[in-house]
Amino acid sequence: MSVPDEEDLTSLQSQISSHFFCDLLDSVIVDVASECHRIAKLGLDANLDEEDEELKLSAQARARLADPSNSNESNGKYVVDIFGQTHPTVANEIFDCMNCNRSIVAGKFAPHLEKCMGKGRKARLKVTRSSSGSGSQNRYSRGSSVNRLANGNPSFAGNEHSIGSSQP
């Protein structure tokens, strides 16, 4: 009988150690799995059912909306609101500007006020665009301004370095 040489020994060692490892791993998995199975089977975790229900409802909701025959609810065309009213695209209520006292149409009030108050948003935009977004301690720094828009269309800037929000 030949004496097992070095290579055989190390391969035997690694075989045995991986065997032990797999054994341990199996025990851990079976332990956790059987516990979860028991909880699920006996309905001990009330949340599980609730969570499943929520997922199901969301899936159903999406399926309903994807169905073309249901398109009337999801598109933006309104006939009347719940009070029986209709509204024009541009709000046509008229009131006086608090700054200059001129009569302004509601739907054009914000752009008017911007000029009226001399806020110079466009000027500010150029200034802040150059500042970098990171490096500032203040989570709500306005530095991340890349997606600021000239004409004030809604957009939003996130902050890329936060995991949670914090104090002001």
Next chain:
Amino acid sequence: MAKHSMVLPQGVVFGNESIGQRLIKRRRLVSGIGLCLNDKSKFSFSVKDLRGKSCFPEGLRGLNNLGSTCFMNCMLQALLHAPIFKDYFLSDGHDSEDCKRRTMDRLCLICDINAVFLAMYSGGRTPYSPARFLYSWWQHSANLANYEQQDAHEFFIAMLDAIHEKEDITGKGSKGNGGECQCIAHKVFYGLLRSDVTCMACGFTSTTYDPFLDISLNLDINISLVEKGKKLTKQNEDDNMSTLLGCLDLFTRPEKLGPDQKLYCQNCQERQNSLKQMSIRKLPLVLTLHVKRFEHSFVKKLSRKIDRYLQFPFSLDMTPYLSSSILRARYGNRIFNFGGDESETFSKFEIFAVVTHSGTLESGHYVSFVRLRKQWYRCDDAWITEVDEAIVRASQCYMIFYVQKTLFNNANEDLSHLPNSPGREVFIPIAGCC
């Protein structure tokens, strides 16, 4: 309290009734003698029947878009219907008279927020133009040297910041670190985050606490897939659907800080690789979750919006994300909690509002949904419509508002939170009145 007389052009009335008549009707409604409460089936009235307007929940009213102000309108709608927060304003929590006398400063943002509340809950149903508020807001942000927020989330933060600053009762400049601030923003929205940083060499953990106004969540997508540019097939998308719980899991998962972020370990006396884990030490009354749909890549120098659908529940149990749960899991305590734990009452939440965004970064539109008396309403600027909850579930959420379940149940059944001081009359402020 100063009575602003209603300055309306001659002949303008709300519907076919005078304000007085509608107020009387509203009081009747409050005292329970009212015409109809939840059960609309008892009364058949057409949509044109203006009496029907008083059967809709209080404070439900459109907001005119003043020119790309839908972001503001949506946040206002959410705040207008936020439990406790709205009660504070409706029960005269901020005394405008007293405020004007004391500060002698014509600028008080909270007075103007108060005015919006009064107008929205006055019983009028034609859309309200929050012009005065916008003016006040821009004056305020000018003072802070901030520019105007176009982002609903930033506006929300700034608004509550402003309220806190004005109402800070704990003393000069206290940012909530010292004594507990009792301003309404703090009482309702602020919670406490716990951050544990563990040295990977020696295991030493340092813990810090930070107050939070809301939690910004990254979407739980498989990042590597996206970066490799693989297009997910329809089937894969369903399997990999992002869920709010998944995002919260991601938020509380231990995160290995990068090699450039080695933190100093007191034990090892040198910088080491570290593990960071967040958890929630204290939950607020109103929990605001913000979904980070904006992606900015410094490398590629581009920004884009993530349109990916995010599933979110209407009932949310925050127990697994509490510090107590996270710590138990960390130390290997897997004993299943069979309930009966008192703290669980305060970690269950119910949804009451969602702010959604559709469109692109460059041109998009915010719409909010609010849930009042178990009915969902879509608030699209001036348009208030009833929607089925499926519409809300399938929407692309951007900010989600939850309230503690105990408060939610109270708010829905109990009408006594409405203003009930006998002599109080509700008047509509002059500017921006419809």
